[in-house]
Amino acid sequence: MKKLSSLTIAASLMLSVAPVWAQKSASQSIDEYREMLQDGNPADLFVAKGEDVWKQKRGPKGASLEKCDLGKGPGVVKGAFTELPRFFADTGRVQDLESRLVTCMETLQGFNAAEIAKTGFDKGEQKNVTALAAWISSESQGMRFNLPQSHAQEKMFYEVGKRLFFQRGGPHDFSCASCHGEEGKRIRLQDLPNLTKNPGDGIGFAAWPAYRVSNGSMWGMQQRLNDCYRQQRFPEPVFGSDATIALGVYLGVNAKGAKSIAPAIKR
Amino acid sequence: MKFNTKWTLGALTVAALLAGCAAAPNVAEVKALTDKIVKASFQSKGIAKVDRVLNIDETNLACAEADVAGKPLDEKTAKAIEEMNLKAVKWPSDGKFIGDWKKGEAVAQSGRGLTWSDNEKTVNGGNCYNCHQISKQEISYGTIGPSLYNYGKLRGITDPNSAASKPIVEYTWGKIWNSKAYNACSNMPRAGHAGILNESQVRDIMALLLDPKSPVNQ
Numbered sequence: 264m265k266k267l268s269s270l271t272i273a274a275s276l277m278l279s280v281a282p283v284w285a286q287k288s289a290s291q292s293i294d295e296y297r298e299m300l301q302d303g304n305p306a307d308l309f310v311a312k313g314e315d316v317w318k319q320k321r322g323p324k325g326a327s328l329e330k331c332d333l334g335k336g337p338g339v340v341k342g343a344f345t346e347l348p349r350f351f352a353d354t355g356r357v358q359d360l361e362s363r364l365v366t367c368m369e370t371l372q373g374f375n376a377a378e379i380a381k382t383g384f385d386k387g388e389q390k391n392v393t394a395l396a397a398w399i400s401s402e403s404q405g406m407r408f409n410l411p412q413s414h415a416q417e418k419m420f421y422e423v424g425k426r427l428f429f430q431r432g433g434p435h436d437f438s439c440a441s442c443h444g445e446e447g448k449r450i451r452l453q454d455l456p457n458l459t460k461n462p463g464d465g466i467g468f469a470a471w472p473a474y475r476v477s478n479g480s481m482w483g484m485q486q487r488l489n490d491c492y493r494q495q496r497f498p499e500p501v502f503g504s505d506a507t508i509a510l511g512v513y514l515g516v517n518a519k520g521a522k523s524i525a526p527a528i529k530r
Numbered sequence: 531m532k533f534n535t536k537w538t539l540g541a542l543t544v545a546a547l548l549a550g551c552a553a554a555p556n557v558a559e560v561k562a563l564t565d566k567i568v569k570a571s572f573q574s575k576g577i578a579k580v581d582r583v584l585n586i587d588e589t590n591l592a593c594a595e596a597d598v599a600g601k602p603l604d605e606k607t608a609k610a611i612e613e614m615n616l617k618a619v620k621w622p623s624d625g626k627f628i629g630d631w632k633k634g635e636a637v638a639q640s641g642r643g644l645t646w647s648d649n650e651k652t653v654n655g656g657n658c659y660n661c662h663q664i665s666k667q668e669i670s671y672g673t674i675g676p677s678l679y680n681y682g683k684l685r686g687i688t689d690p691n692s693a694a695s696k697p698i699v700e701y702t703w704g705k706i707w708n709s710k711a712y713n714a715c716s717n718m719p720r721a722g723h724a725g726i727l728n729e730s731q732v733r734d735i736m737a738l739l740l741d742p743k744s745p746v747n748q
Contacts, residue, residue, distance in 0.1 A: 415555070422560040423567055429597035430568075431590035433582040434644050434726055435657075435719040436710075440597055442674065450660045450672045496644045498582055499575040506571030509564075 313398025322372025424513025634738030
């Protein structure tokens with residue numbers, strides 16, 4: 264932390280004396296700040312909790328999640344994350360990691376899925392869903408995204424996700440593409456990944472779940488999309504809704520080959 | 531499940547028709563399913579009501595369609611959209627185009643307003659610095675839009691109230707009020723048209739860009 268504060272001071276000194284340089288320095292120091300935080304990513308705490316929650320006997324049925332099928336067979340966790348969202352025959356739906364976890368919590372443990380979907384982020388069982396997502400993603404760290412596109416519904420969801428990505432609306436006429444449709448753009452000093460293609464290892468889809476320093480909390484992809492839509496001035500996407508899942512398919516398929524760094528740490 | 535079977539059959543039909551081509555889902559079916567999914571997936575929250583995704587105007591529909599196709603609108607459609615938006619521009623009620631650049635700077639800095647975490651009392655900002663460089667002093671600016679540094683100076687504006695300045699002044703008002711009047715599928719919000727900013731706020735942003743005393747023109 265000492266290192267961090269001296270860097271902050273150095274950065275602010277540079278800002279005041281060398282405005283021409285300042286831009287690069289500010290953006291560089293943000294990168295360095297992230298790098299330093301990477302040494303002790305608070306996401307690790309959620310990873311540890313998630314593994315516990317997975318193994319614990321919980322819910323009305325007093326069962327663990329160890330038989331949950333995340334797409335690679337009951338109980339297989341490693342490599343599951345980088346192939347989600349995908350089609351599940353038992354529910355007849357394309358599901359992302361979080362909605363699939365809620366399905367397992369209902370079928371194996373007897374929780375009420377609709378009730379969990381209605382619960383706010385960072386509250387009640389949603390906290391456990393986020394921790395589980397953090398742990399499950401960590402088990403695929405370093406693996407490359409490779410979403411299946413063989414089922415007709417997976418193909419369909421990619422196309423729907425693409426339309427949603429370009430859907431303009433709300434008072435500001437924003438779409439996802441307004442910010443994420445071009446290379447090398449920024450909002451203020453924040454670099455924006457181009458999500459219409461593979462934006463690179465550990466960028467965009469390959470970085471969530473992530474610990475958000477600015478909010479001091481762990482976010483899954485569902486919450487990330489929820490906040491995008493908030494800033495886009497859209498109404499709220501329902502947790503686990505098909506719109507969020509179709510967008511996940513579009514982003515995930517576009518990210519094919521990108522190395523996952525989830526759970527990452529973000530500003 | 532019924533619905534699932536229905537479109538699976540649809541996709542198979544398309545595959546058969548294309549006879550061996552890699553079967554992408556049928557466009558009409560994708561559109562219909564997207565509409566259905568949008569209706570089921572969004573809920574009103576605070577001031578952000580579902581009509582924001584259910585009642586999308588002609589301009590946004592046409593531009594989104596072009597974005598999905600990955601090619602710009604054809605010239606005729608683009609012109610028609612621009613004309614329609616130009617007609618909707620509300621010119622200053624008292625004929626005054628230029629306000630106070632200092633207030634304009636505050637409007638340009640603010641990115642607040644109209645999200646579900648805002649309320650009716652939130653004073654909306656212009657979000658300008660999120661996408662544009664404006665004054666040289668503010669180094670935290672976005673790059674989605676072009677730099678507006680020296681906006682008035684570069685256009686030779688020495689007195690924004692003069693007759694010679696009129697075309698630039700009017701264009702600038704129109705662009706802020708309704709960006710789509712000049713570029714059908716501009717990424718820029720229609721600040722006046724959509725009720726994001728009021729007339730007096732637009733006047734102040736005008737001053738920020740065009741007043742020779744504004745830091746933008748130093």
